Amino acid sequence: MTEADILLALQEVTDPEIPTISVVDLGIVTSVSVIDNVIRVSITPTFVGCPAIDIMKRDVEQALSKLGATEVHVDVNYDIPWSTNRVSERGRAALLKHGLAPPEPYIVSFELDVLNDTACPFCGSRNTTLKSPFGPTLCRSLHYCNKCLQAFEGFKPL
Amino acid sequence: MVIKDLLYRLADDCLIIAHRHSEWTGFGPLLEEDIAFSSIAQDKLGHANALYKILHEQLGEPNPDTIAFNRSEQDFKCCQFVELPNASYDFSLVRHFLFDVSELFRWQMLQESNYEPLAKLAVKIHGEVKYHVYHAQTWIVQLGAQGNEESHSRMQTALNTAWPYALGIFEHGADEGALITDGVFAGEDALRSAWHGFLVERCAAANLTIPTDATPMLGGRKGYHTEYLKPLLDEMNEVFRIDPAAEW
Numbered sequence: 001m002t003e004a005d006i007l008l009a010l011q012e013v014t015d016p017e018i019p020t021i022s023v024v025d026l027g028i029v030t031s032v033s034v035i036d037n038v039i040r041v042s043i044t045p046t047f048v049g050c051p052a053i054d055i056m057k058r059d060v061e062q063a064l065s066k067l068g069a070t071e072v073h074v075d076v077n078y079d080i081p082w083s084t085n086r087v088s089e090r091g092r093a094a095l096l097k098h099g100l101a102p103p104e105p106y107i108v109s110f111e112l113d114v115l116n117d118t119a120c121p122f123c124g125s126r127n128t129t130l131k132s133p134f135g136p137t138l139c140r141s142l143h144y145c146n147k148c149l150q151a152f153e154g155f156k157p158l
Numbered sequence: 159m160v161i162k163d164l165l166y167r168l169a170d171d172c173l174i175i176a177h178r179h180s181e182w183t184g185f186g187p188l189l190e191e192d193i194a195f196s197s198i199a200q201d202k203l204g205h206a207n208a209l210y211k212i213l214h215e216q217l218g219e220p221n222p223d224t225i226a227f228n229r230s231e232q233d234f235k236c237c238q239f240v241e242l243p244n245a246s247y248d249f250s251l252v253r254h255f256l257f258d259v260s261e262l263f264r265w266q267m268l269q270e271s272n273y274e275p276l277a278k279l280a281v282k283i284h285g286e287v288k289y290h291v292y293h294a295q296t297w298i299v300q301l302g303a304q305g306n307e308e309s310h311s312r313m314q315t316a317l318n319t320a321w322p323y324a325l326g327i328f329e330h331g332a333d334e335g336a337l338i339t340d341g342v343f344a345g346e347d348a349l350r351s352a353w354h355g356f357l358v359e360r361c362a363a364a365n366l367t368i369p370t371d372a373t374p375m376l377g378g379r380k381g382y383h384t385e386y387l388k389p390l391l392d393e394m395n396e397v398f399r400i401d402p403a404a405e406w
Contacts, residue, residue, distance in 0.1 A: 048282055049204015078278040083285070112292045132190040133289050134197035142190065158285045 001067060003032045006039060009067055013059045016052050017137050021094040023056055027086025030079065037070045044082045046158070047138040084157045096121050100140065101154035118154045120145035128152075161273055161342060162217055163235065163332040167379055168264075169209035170236035171327075173226055174387070175257060176202035177394055178244055187247050194293050198254070201286050208283075212275045227398040231388050232381040235331075239323035239375070241387040248301070252316040255294035256324040256357070261287045263352040272341040295360055302364030310365060317361070318369050325350075325374035 010029060011022045023029055023043065031042040043060060045053040057074050064072045084103035087095070092102040101121045104114045115133060117126045118141075125147035132142045133156065140153045179199035186192025210222035219225060239257065244250045265287055268280035301309040328350040331337065338345045361368050377383070 047201060047204065047286060048208050048279070049200045049202075051200075078282055081278070081282045081285075112288060132194055133293050134190075134194040136193070138197055138200060142193075156289065 001034050001037065001039075001069065003034060005067065006032050006034060006041065006064065009063050010041075010060060013056065013063050016055050016059075018095065018098050018100065020098045021087075021091050023060065025088045025091030025094060027084075027088065027091065028056070028082055029060075030077075030082075034069070037068075039064050039067070039069045039072045041072075041074050042077055042079060043074065044076065044078055044080060046082050050138060082158070084155065087155075095155050099152065101143065101152060103155045103157040106157060114157060115141055115143075115154070118143050120148060120150070121152055121154075122150055123148040159217070160331070160333045160336045160340070161276075162213065162219065164337060164343060165209050165213050165217075165276070166235040167237075167331055169206045169213070169225075170234045171240050171257075172202045172206035172209065174234070174236045174390065175240040175254075176200075176206060177390060178240065178242075178250070179254070181244055182250065191247075195250070195254075198290050198293070201290070205283050205286075208279055212279070216275055223398070227395045228402065231383055231391060234383065234387065234391075235379055235381065236383075236387075237323070237326045237329060237378040238384050238387075239320070239326055239378075241378070241384050241390060242323060243386055246312075248312040248316040249319060251294065251297055251301075252313065252320045253324075254290070255298050256320055257327065258287060258290040258294055259356055259360075260324075260327050260349065260353045262291050263349055263356070267344050267349060267352075271343060276342070295364075298360070298366070299364045302361075302366045313364070314366055317366050321369045322372040323375045325372060326376050326378060328353075329374070329376045329379040331379055 007024055010024045013023045015021050015023065015026055028043050028046060029041060030044050033040045041060060041064065043057060053076060057076055061072055061074050085105055087103065095102045099121055101118045104118070112133070115130045118128055118130070119126050120128050123145060125145055127146045129144045129146060130141065131144055135142045135153050139156055141156050143152050143154055145152060176199045179195045179202065182192060182195035184192065186195055206226070207222055210225045213219035213225065214221050239253065242253070262284070265280045265284035268276055269284060271277040271280065298313065302313045328346040330346055334345055337343045357368060
């Protein structure tokens with residue numbers, strides 16, 4: 001068993017609130033090791049108060065328990081903090097497929113003004129308006145597209 | 159131990175403001191504001207929980223549920239500001255603004271803490287609080303400078319009412335000197351100075367005048383609270399007290 005096998009198995013574990021994206025592509029898996037048939041994985045929440053983290057921890061443990069390791073340890077910690085820059089290219093495509101505008105990538109830090117011209121996930125236009133930085137889950141914001149006249153949700157840069 | 163005292167102050171502020179914000183769920187003046195206050199409440203509750211976990215896992219305190227739901231009023235170290243009832247939306251909004259600006263600088267400063275669990279958490283929380291401040295200041299400017307006479311007057315009145323309590327955020331803890339010399343936290347006075355500088359600029363943009371003759375409302379950090387904390391705790395703990403050993 002290798003670290004690649006573990007990451008492959010974790011491709012099957014998805015975010016319960018966005019079922020098109022795996023925990024790996026979401027970027028919440030921050031370290032993976034297998035030594036003497038003992039698996040150790042660290043995961044970190046997108047937002048500190050994310051209510052889905054306990055469910056994802058359980059799902060990760062269940063997926064890894066099928067690999068035949070002697071022991072599986074899954075730890076939730078903040079050693080490597082999650083940011084939206086950790087979402088993979090495949091993850092960004094998965095968000096779009098779910099109808100969510102992918103987060104704007106940033107270098108070092110970001111200004112929240114970037115939320116004002118988030119690209120519409122339906123028509124691609126940047127002629128959009130931020131309606132609220134808070135949406136149906138902690139990691140989403142609410143927008144309106146002035147071109148195709150549809151409300152949409154975005155994945156907030158963090 | 160000074161770190162414990164600091165963590166209780168930080169966490170209790172988050173827990174109590176979370177409860178107050180959650181009281182807007184279903185009652186916001188607009189759907190978006192209902193969602194915003196509810197989301198901020200959820201973030202704050204997460205911050206409180208993460209801090210209680212450090213107290214439990216690293217420093218031998220009881221588990222987070224017990225800490226949150228099974229302490230008496232005088233054991234809480236929150237500032238009095240977060241306990242005050244929501245009153246109307248104007249006061250809630252101004253409190254959210256003044257409190258979250260302090261949180262923004264507090265978590266920025268705590269990223270430099272030499273207490274590693276706190277420094278790591280601070281990186282994460284700081285990014286989230288940016289959104290809280292962004293939300294509050296959008297409305298403060300809109301109602302203070304871009305609304306009408308009534309909205310401006312209500313914002314200014316709320317600011318005047320909130321200010322003495324907001325100054326109570328920066329009441330010193332049990333051993334402020336030790337926190338600073340040990341490199342755990344740069345201290346409430348430094349925080350207050352950064353907070354004030356930011357607010358001078360932002361309140362001017364909102365056409366609001368900062369009160370100059372306010373006396374800080376102190377006591378919360380030492381366990382002396384307003385008449386409003388006890389009823390809040392009674393309500394918050396009501397379900398827990400029915401069966402403290404229940405598995406959820």
